[in-house]
Amino acid sequence: MRIGILGYGRFGRALGSLLLEAGHAFRAWDPVTDVPAEHQSGGFRALVEAQDTLILAVPIRSLDGLLRDLRPHLRADQLVFDVGSVKVGPCALLEEHLGAAIPHAGTHPLFGPVSLARAERPLRVVLCPSARHPEAARRVEGLFRSLGCEVLRQSPEDHDR
Numbered sequence: 578m579r580i581g582i583l584g585y586g587r588f589g590r591a592l593g594s595l596l597l598e599a600g601h602a603f604r605a606w607d608p609v610t611d612v613p614a615e616h617q618s619g620g621f622r623a624l625v626e627a628q629d630t631l632i633l634a635v636p637i638r639s640l641d642g643l644l645r646d647l648r649p650h651l652r653a654d655q656l657v658f659d660v661g662s663v664k665v666g667p668c669a670l671l672e673e674h675l676g677a678a679i680p681h682a683g684t685h686p687l688f689g690p691v692s693l694a695r696a697e698r699p700l701r702v703v704l705c706p707s708a709r710h711p712e713a714a715r716r717v718e719g720l721f722r723s724l725g726c727e728v729l730r731q732s733p734e735d736h737d738r
Contacts, residue, residue, distance in 0.1 A: 579604075581627070582632045584607055604627070605618060632659075641670055658682045659683055669733075681707055686702045705731060
């Protein structure tokens with residue numbers, strides 16, 4: 578699995594560390610935050626084109642613009658998921674921009690940089706599958722399970738209540 582993280586702020590870095598601990602290499606891109614040389618991608622387009630799994634770790638207010646920029650470079654064999662703390666809006670944006678063409682899912686990791694630094698366990702993740710992409714949900718769930726996470730499935734509406 579070739580993993581790309583779009584957004585390397587506090588959560589993107591923490592998730593990257595968790596990926597490495599589980600034996601997953603990754604590349605990252607961020608327009609404002611420095612990415613360590615060993616994880617640099619050569620730019621936005623290079624990251625998107627070289628990875629088969631893309632994790633959107635940007636602020637929710639930036640998600641719509643990122644998806645607009647991302648969509649022309651995506652292929653049907655790629656997997657895209659977000660890691661935002663709310664799900665109705667982000668899942669709707671994923672459906673709007675990626676629809677039936679690009680496999681996607683919404684997630685909300687119920688952990689962050691502080692809980693990871695404290696080695697708090699168990700790690701839990703809410704997965705909001707797209708009805709159009711059940712295989713994408715299985716792939717996302719498998720990735721999070723490989724990180725040692727418990728995965729809880731919910732609709733975006735149930736999550737945000």
